[in-house]
Amino acid sequence: MQTPSFQGTHLWDRLCWAKENLEPHQSDYRVVYEDSIDECAKILVPDPNWMACALQGGILPPVWVYHELAKDEAQEGFKKHTRGYLLHETEPVEAMTEEEAIEYLILKDCPRHVWENYNEGNRPKMVICKKEQLPQTREWRNAWKISEELNIAA
Amino acid sequence: MAGKIIADTIETGAGADISTSYVVNGSAKAFANFDGNTASLRGSFNVSSLDDDGLGLFGVNLTSSMSDGNYNLSGGTGSGDTNVHHIHFAATNLSPTTPSTSAYPVKTANAGGAGLLDSLYTMSEAHGDLA
Numbered sequence: 001m002q003t004p005s006f007q008g009t010h011l012w013d014r015l016c017w018a019k020e021n022l023e024p025h026q027s028d029y030r031v032v033y034e035d036s037i038d039e040c041a042k043i044l045v046p047d048p049n050w051m052a053c054a055l056q057g058g059i060l061p062p063v064w065v066y067h068e069l070a071k072d073e074a075q076e077g078f079k080k081h082t083r084g085y086l087l088h089e090t091e092p093v094e095a096m097t098e099e100e101a102i103e104y105l106i107l108k109d110c111p112r113h114v115w116e117n118y119n120e121g122n123r124p125k126m127v128i129c130k131k132e133q134l135p136q137t138r139e140w141r142n143a144w145k146i147s148e149e150l151n152i153a154a
Numbered sequence: 155m156a157g158k159i160i161a162d163t164i165e166t167g168a169g170a171d172i173s174t175s176y177v178v179n180g181s182a183k184a185f186a187n188f189d190g191n192t193a194s195l196r197g198s199f200n201v202s203s204l205d206d207d208g209l210g211l212f213g214v215n216l217t218s219s220m221s222d223g224n225y226n227l228s229g230g231t232g233s234g235d236t237n238v239h240h241i242h243f244a245a246t247n248l249s250p251t252t253p254s255t256s257a258y259p260v261k262t263a264n265a266g267g268a269g270l271l272d273s274l275y276t277m278s279e280a281h282g283d284l285a
Contacts, residue, residue, distance in 0.1 A: 080222035084285030
């Protein structure tokens with residue numbers, strides 16, 4: 001199915017179109033990352049509707065738009081977004097592969113301090129893996145860390 | 155987009171007019187229904203990803219950001235066990251958390267005071283203004 005020309009269409013309206021017209025795509029990829037040394041590993045799970053948009057192309061804004069909005073929100077005295085138009089007016093990104101979509105999602109939804117230098121230090125702070133590589137039960141969930149095996153597998 | 159309807163007002167069967175802006179502004183802007191035991195989304199809208207942050211702790215990341223952090227969150231849980239579960243919108247077990255415009259935290263806990271736990275049905279939605 002051809003994506004309509006969406007530049008200038010509110011992003012929320014584009015998502016309504018996608019919900020109506022695209023099949024959700026369940027990704028097997030997971031992003032495991034350690035946000036803080038004192039906390040357990042966190043796991044980023046892609047949303048199936050979002051992944052369908054990423055694979056389709058022409059719907060999602062470039063990831064830098066989210067970084068610009070995050071900068072605005074980090075300003076002292078932030079009240080509300082005044083540059084929301086960036087989400088809607090910027091030319092949407094083209095179709096991505098599933099792997100490219102995961103990279104986009106890392107830049108969008110993982111903390112910047114994690115992905116900026118994830119591979120520095122004694123061991124990586126972030127790993128992309130497949131769902132089946134994670135523990136099959138959530139026993140001791142609060143003690144999960146990135147293991148050597150997961151790192152090698154990734 | 156095909157089939158576009160432009161209308162400023164909608165008339166009810168009783169003949170009363172309401173502005174379409176009531177409908178648009180009153181619609182939920184995002185929702186997420188997931189299984190906390192597997193951190194998998196069953197249904198959603200305007201969600202880019204789910205963060206599994208630990209036992210009973212999750213984050214919902216939005217695709218189309220909210221205008222500010224003062225939007226309204228509501229939700230519920232279905233435990234699937236004999237415990238009564240609570241849902242809160244906080245990132246830790248101790249402190250309240252203001253949601254950001256692009257994500258909100260979800261915490262599920264045992265209403266009996268036995269701490270955080272994962273809920274079979276964890277459901278949340280956001281109402282408010284979009285950026």
